[in-house]
Amino acid sequence: MQLITEIVHPQLASTQGRVFRRHAARGIVLRGEQILLLFTERYNDFSFPGGGLDGDEDIVAGLKRELEEETGACEIQVLQHYGYIEEYRPHLKPGYDLMHMTSHFYLCEIGPYQEQVRMESHEIANGMRPVWINLADAISHNEAVMQRQESSMGQSIQRETFMLRKIASKMPQ
Template structure:
């Protein structure tokens, strides 16, 4: 497994204290020049689909479950582990000082047609929806949101934009 980056949120003063530890699996699903992403209205950003791994759950099973729930993807085939990011950021719950998130990224294939999504209520409330977009369009959009420092900007946009930039350089076929 390859460490892609360690990220420390600028508002975090220390990695000491009460830590909420989370592991997540996230999918990289490419079709020609498009990638399957989630657009979230609340944060005005694009992100890779995926989410938390339940206690005792196998990582690729969690990934397939998350892709199905969030995007309607079916017949998820996990091709390879692309790498992981270690992220430290403030946590909003008072019983924790920070969150340590490890996000594992996997290259996947899915069936051509997406089915109905089965998102959690907070995802629906945040205006989350799946979208096939060009990687360059998603990168450009997220970069503009960060440059404007939009008040609604979420904490994960730096991670997601880093990954989209990396995917653009390393996985997307560039025109000849």
Template sequence: MRMIQKLIHPATPDLNGRMFERKAARGIIMRGSEILLLYTRRYNDYSFPGGGVEADEDLLSGLRREIAEETGATQVEVTNEFGYIEEYRPHYKPEYDLIHMLSYYYVCNIHEHLGEAQLEDYELNNGMSAVWIDIHQAIKHNRQVIKNKEASMGFSIERETIVLELIASELIL
């Protein structure tokens, strides 16, 4: 799978220290120029459905589980690999200095009807919800949040916006 980009957060001066390794799988689900994303009120951003893969899961099983949990989607079919982003950033837990995150993106198809999402407590508390949105609107929104350096801005917005822009340039006809 192609590497899209390697990101090193500015608050990460070097890559030494106690590092937590995490693999995540994220879904690209399109309907014309609309894309199925997660809007998170706490961070005021759009991100891809998906997330961390459990120790006993492969990437595709984790992807299907996460998409179903976060969006209520059924019949998740992975059609293509899109690419991955490697990133290093500070870790919020005191037992680690850094997180090394590998986010793998896959193009998927789903059944048209979304069922009920099974969000975790922290996702509910953050105000996360699945939305169909025009990809260019999502990019514009995320870029504005980045430009304004909103206090609520999360670590993932830069990564997700890079991938959204690449999708817009490669997959939107």
């Protein structure tokens, strides 16, 4: 498993203190120059489908579950581990000073059809929906949100945009 990068959120003063630990699996699904992402209205950003693992859930099983729930993906094939990002960011719940998130990214393929999504209530409330978008357009959009420092900007946009750029850099020209 390859460490891609380590990110310390700009609002975080220190990586010391009471740490909430979270592991996540995220899918990279490409079709030509199109990528399957989640657009979240609340944060006005594009992010990779996936999320936190439940308890002792197997990472690949968790990834497949998240892809099915968030995108309606069927016939999911997890091809290879792309790498992982270690991220430290403020934790908003009482009892912790920060969150340490390890996000594992996997190259995946899905079948030609997508079923109905099964979003969680907070995802629905945030206006999250799956979209196929041109990779360069997703990068440009997220970069513009970060450049403007939009007040609604979420904490994950830095990680997501970093990964979008990394994937784009590996695409054939």
